Amino acid sequence: MIDRLQAQMQAMQMLMKMQDVTANNLANINTPGFKGSNTFQNMVQKRIDGKMVTQAVPQQQVDMQQGVLEPTGNPLDFGIKGKGFFVVENGEGAHLSRDGRMHFNSNGFLVDENGSRVMGDSGPIYMPEYLKATGRDGDEATLDVADDGTIRLDGEVFDRLRIVQVEDTSKLERRGNNYLSAPEEAMADDSSSKVMQGYYESSNVDPLTEMVDMMKTTKMFESQQRAMTTTDQMMGRATQQLGKF
Template sequence: MIDRIYAHMQAMQVLSKSQEATADNLANINTPGFKGNKMFYRMFKENIDGREVIKSVPMQRINLNQGVLEPTGNEFDLGINGDGFFMVEQDGQNMLTRDGRFHLDPDGFLVNGSGAKVMGNSGEIDLSDYFMAQGDGEMPKLEIAKDGTISLNDRPIDKLRMVNVEDSSQLQRKGSAYFTVEDESMLTDDNTGTIMQGYFEKGNVEPLAEMVDMMQNTKMFESQQRALKTSDELLSRVSTQLGKY
């Protein structure tokens, strides 16, 4: 009976974790470059008081499926079609992102909405010449090729640093749009993604599928709650009856 109660409690903990991941996905439906959370479960054997017990442990994985590329016409908006991440630097830390809604800061550096500087092969991408061309009355022509090469008025400036991760399970989520890896040796410049200028990638969350998951989690959680209550009542009756002898 105790084992049954423990199993119900464990199932409720697993379902609670799954519901948290689903809620986070739904909260970020409109977050550009967001990659949804996927829950899966690993079975572990554990020895407790000489008995072998099988435990189900919830694990979280990042869903790296491609999101829809939305056209904007903004020359600073960039989307990745395929694998890979942009690298940005904020507060001295390198982070990875799929959110390519960029702009120029007052100093002419290419940055994202949080002010993190976009990294190129030569470091921080400096496009201050863009402002100088405007000051000269010239209409600057900014072109970013599919391989990430940045050209201003047909003059190559730098190349976006696009990276991939050898083992995606090493990705650690930092907020809704950023990822980091503990060991940067896991990063590689070998990726198949191409840059789409004038586009940004929408989040890859499917609202209908997430709503279905949320309803199923709720039903299963309530079912486990009822089963736990029944097991507890049965245990209480058994204890009361035994106490009479």
């Protein structure tokens, strides 16, 4: 019966993890570029009391399903069609992002909504010329970004947005501010994804699916609670009977 209690406890821990992931997905329905997570069980072997025991450990993986590309008309909004990521850098190092809402800061660096510098082929994208907002004929400067990320200012090539892909999405780890990270060896330059200027990608979370999953998980958790209570009662009765001898 101890083994039964342990199995029920592990099941409840798995269900709690699933509920936490679902709640986080729902909380980010309106977060641009957010990628939801899926949960699954990973079977691992552990040594307990001198013997090897196989246990189910809850894991989560980033869902790379494409979110809807919303048009904005803003030349500094960028959406990625494909599985690539923008690379941004701040004081905590390099991060991966799908949130393409960008702007130039007062120093002429292209930054995202969190102020992190957006990386190009040769480092942070630096274009103080854009701040002057004038073209060669005195008109407003024209910034064009091709679908391969090439940035042109009044027709002149300045840089190219660095887009990378992580083939093994199990290597992705969540960070703060809707960032992800992955080991350098897991990242590769991505030429298959397309950059869409004047768009941003919405969250790929389906609220209806998440609500259904939440209700299912709640029912399964309650079922495990009842099963654990029954097992506990059976152990109590068994202990009472044994005490009579």
